[in-house]
Amino acid sequence: MTTNTLKPVLIIGGSGVVGRRAVKALRRLQPRLPIWIGGRDTHKAAALAREIGLAEAVRIDLERDDLGLPPDADVSGVVVLLKDDTLRSLRYAQGRGVPYVSFSDFAFDIGPAVALHARHPTRAPVLLLGHFLGGVMTLVTLHLAREFKAVHSIEMGGVFDEEDVGGPAASGDMERLTKGVPSPLIRHEGRFLWASEEVATRVFHGVDGTAWTGRAYPLLDVPSLAAATDANTVRIDFAVRPVARRPPGQGPGLEVVIEITGETPEGTTKRVRHALVDTEVHSGLSALGAALATERLLGLAGGAPVAPGLYHPESVLDPAYVVERVRESGTRLWTM
Ligand SMILES: NC(=O)c1ccc[n+]([C@@H]2O[C@H](COP(=O)([O-])OP(=O)(O)OC[C@H]3O[C@@H](n4cnc5c(N)ncnc54)[C@H](OP(=O)(O)O)[C@@H]3O)[C@@H](O)[C@H]2O)c1
Structure with a gap:
């Protein structure tokens, strides 16, 4: 038996309407990836954690620099499925040099995250994924x-x-x-x-x-x-x-x-x-988008882990691969 050396990915908002679909999609894609499901209500997150397996509920406090996590928390990435207007979650990922996914930005929203990346461009890969359907x-x-x-x-x-x-x-x-x-x-x-x-x-x-x-x-x-x-x-x-x-x-x-x-x-x-x-x-395909981006950033699909930088989905994911996964999910796509 091989031991699981993968570090957990933290999905903040992982128990929400999009989040629960995203963690399930990620579990299907990556059966051995430990997942921390973050939110304020840990009962809701814990029930989902039991359902998907190899997962834990963690209480997140966006008012704290450490997000309310223990000092020895060792995550492989931070995915944020809600609008974190403090951007503490991004600072947290940059502080640990791990990938970050921002999912709730409209085009006019991205200035503060771009500035934080521009300040520390070599710390972490930052994916701006507020796009239509993730x-x-x-x-x-x-x-x-x-x-x-x-x-x-x-x-x-x-x-x-x-x-x-x-x-x-x-x-x-x-x-x-x-x-x-x-x-x-x-x-x-x-x-x-x-x-x-x-x-x-x-x-x-x-x-x-x-x-x-x-x-x-x-x-x-x-x-x-x-x-x-x-x-x-x-x-x-x-x-x-x-x-x-x-x-x-x-x-x-x-x-x-x-x-x-x-x-x-x-x-x-x-x-x-x-x-x-x-x-x-629409949360179904959006969640698939978030899951595909997460496994790609972590280097679990499509190539090596993504290096520090500022990214959009088309800069990290292969369109043909995504179309295949979309079709596989039951979505119909055809030429009229
Ligand atoms: N890019 C896209 O394609 C796309 C598509 C759909 C939705 N979205 C965006 O995705 C986000 C989630 O949508 P949704 O429908 O899943 O909403 P939702 O059901 O309300 O989910 C929000 C999640 O965030 C957690 N949460 C809320 N406030 C929190 C806080 N202050 N600290 C920690 N956790 C908190 C909630 O858990 P607790 O209540 O336990 O805290 C829940 O898990 C929204 O921002 C939406 O605009 C983006």
């Missing part, structure tokens, strides 16, 4: 864009179920978004814009042809996809589907239409439409 949509889109020599435009339209709202932390983030900084980020005619009302909405056609009026969001996918492809237009718009309009027999699932225009290797301009449909709430 980076999954950016990776899927980059995979689909591989057929083009040059990409001109990427437009994503997502339809969320009215009841797919996540837990209290997710609602708090949406409230922060709608009250605090209402302008969405888009790339429009080659410029990054905090969009005015006239360009913030867009009509797109869903998988069954339904016309939805979507609203753009300030998600990190916009700068990520623009950086990776240099497309002149990049935007992600969301619409909410009332429960009454759910397809018959379907639960609170999610659909995304990805439209890409670009130049083919033969030199012609082409527009493609792809669909992604998941019958689970």
Whole structure:
């Protein structure tokens, strides 16, 4: 019998709506990785720890520099599935030189984390993963864009179920978004814009042809996809589907239409439409994104542990690998 020498990864918020799915996805991917499930309510975390095995509940206090953990706590990484507006969790990871995943940042949120990384650039790999579905949509889109020599435009339209709202932390983030900084980020005619009302909405056609009026969001996918492809237009718009309009027999699932225009290797301009449909709430794929990023940063899949630096999902994960895992999870992805 071999002894398990892997150190535990700390998942703060691991007992939440996304978190419990993320720790289960990580357990499926990495059966021997010890997991610490962090939160304020350790009873909830302990029940989940028993369910997944090789896991422990730990009480987290974000008001303390040591996060309330014992001095000899020896973690291999820190994944934060809630908005830590103290950034003590990032300082904690930097202090120990271990990977850090930030999951709840909109595009306008990342300044303080970028500054902390810029102050200590060699201490830890820091992954900014506030992207749509934990980076999954950016990776899927980059995979689909591989057929083009040059990409001109990427437009994503997502339809969320009215009841797919996540837990209290997710609602708090949406409230922060709608009250605090209402302008969405888009790339429009080659410029990054905090969009005015006239360009913030867009009509797109869903998988069954339904016309939805979507609203753009300030998600990190916009700068990520623009950086990776240099497309002149990049935007992600969301619409909410009332429960009454759910397809018959379907639960609170999610659909995304990805439209890409670009130049083919033969030199012609082409527009493609792809669909992604998941019958689970959006936290399912988001959790998969978090789990795939975590195992990659730790060097448990896809290559050696990631070196200190500032990263987005497309800088650490292989799009084809992510698409494979997404399909394996039961999500349907096809060309329309
Ligand atoms: N990037 C993406 O794709 C993506 C997708 C979906 C959601 N999100 C974000 O992910 C986050 C979690 O969403 P969710 O729906 O899972 O919310 P949730 O169900 O409320 O989960 C929040 C988790 O954080 C813990 N927590 C809350 N406040 C805490 C604190 N002060 N100290 C320590 N632990 C604390 C909670 O456990 P206790 O109550 O025990 O403390 C719980 O485990 C939100 O920020 C949401 O916006 C991101």
